[in-house]
Amino acid sequence: MIYILQIIILGLCLGLVYALMATGLTLIFGVMRIVNLAHPIFILCGAYVAYWLFVLYGLDPILAIPIAAIVCGVLGAIVYKLVFEKDAGSQKYSEMTVLLTFGTAMILDGTLSFFFKNTQRVTSPSYATDAFFIGDIFLPTAQLYSGLVSLSLIVALALFLKFSTLGVAIRATSLSRVNAELVGINVKFVCLFSFILGCALAGCAGSLVSFVFSFFPAKHFEWIAVLMSLVVLGGMGSILGAVTAAILLSVLASLVGTFLAPSWSTMVFFLALFVILLIRPQGMFGKYLS
């Protein structure tokens, strides 16, 4: 029993990290209908920032979060201005962005590979190998910290979207660009801001990921598949949906990984995606595809 509880808690912690990885992706889709296949590359960039800050200056990856967020935010602003702003809101924009973001992902992937080669890396702060014991439950510190930090960031994002004027304006814009303009919202600015926010969130997730998973430039292919399954399952554009999907599937994956075989755990995400597309293509909380 305790064993199962422990697996669930571990799955929960990882699920929160996945949730943070997915929030930026679903936010950007919700507001701009950009299917950002380059999102995991931004996560990787955040991971490399945290990794090098730790290796070169000994900075704790959790403390590196603001720096990774800023670096990814700036990168996001540049990419958005160069690639996405011109045609925002036009017909077939979503379809178009699939190709544009894939191209962006390839360019950034190439750049990262050029600088960092295909070496597997992982940031190893002192707590990377520690563990807590609560009764008989064994909790690796790194997982616990990353889960808690993810949770705080997600809660902060939710509060921002719920209670700040700009946050509500972001939600309003995601409901209708035209209606948002009609109440005087500068939609172009809101879109730019949301894109930057989404990329900054990727950067935050990257810092945490850097000490939870080992990573290398091509890792983003694996992540995009998992993240897309979360975003689709949650209902494209729904942050609550993506977070719920991340937690559910991650817990399920760690149970499957333990009781069937570790190699089966990733299958959970794709199987869930497959099933949801068959029976409820708009996702758990979705409205856009219905």
Add this chain to the structure above:
Amino acid sequence: MNDVILKLNNVTAGYQNGPDILKSVDLTLKKGEIKCIIGPNGAGKSTILKAIAGILRPRNGNVLFNDRDLVGLEAYEIMRQGICFLPQDRALFDTLNVSENLWMAGYTLHDKKELKLRIEEVLTVFPILKKRLSQYAGTMSGGEQQQLIFARAIILKPQIMLIDEPSLGLAPSIVEQAFKHIEEIALTGVSILLVEQNARRGLSSSHTGVVMDLGQVVFEKDAKEVLNDERIQELYLGKRKSK
């Protein structure tokens, strides 16, 4: 009531690469005036409102608001000048609650204390909304949504309101209520340009009537004269059966 606040000169407009829908339209609106545009389906009535509001950029001509040309401004900039557009499809944020809808209506107001006061103020005008503050706008009845639309519109104290088909899809009693609001708003000095499918109803609340057809203004007269004009009755108002 004699100062012109809005003046369209020679406005030509169309969608994307399509043909001109509006062909050299001239139109004026005075302070405190309610002007109703009538005409057959597809005449370009909604298109005029969109061209003024900046949803559609005119290809030619100018839209002078207090002698300042609005052509080329973004919709949100035009809105910030004091022109509020209430489109046909309501334009509420369905899955934001009433309170958030009102909050967004005052998005451009930087003094948030002032915004709070104004929200209080409109809630005394529309007391039903007060009980619905945390309800999603999209789940309210047609009449309540209509009230929310007017509440949103007056928060910023606009100088002009452009209203497209206020009666569409509403029960008759609620249509009456909507026109009562429109008349009251105009009495506070707001100029209103109205498009109404139910031409009789629209004209009877208006000062002036404009008949449009095929993207052009056919003529413009006192609302009463338009209502009583036999030729217009035949063409556009659906003549009452002669006994």
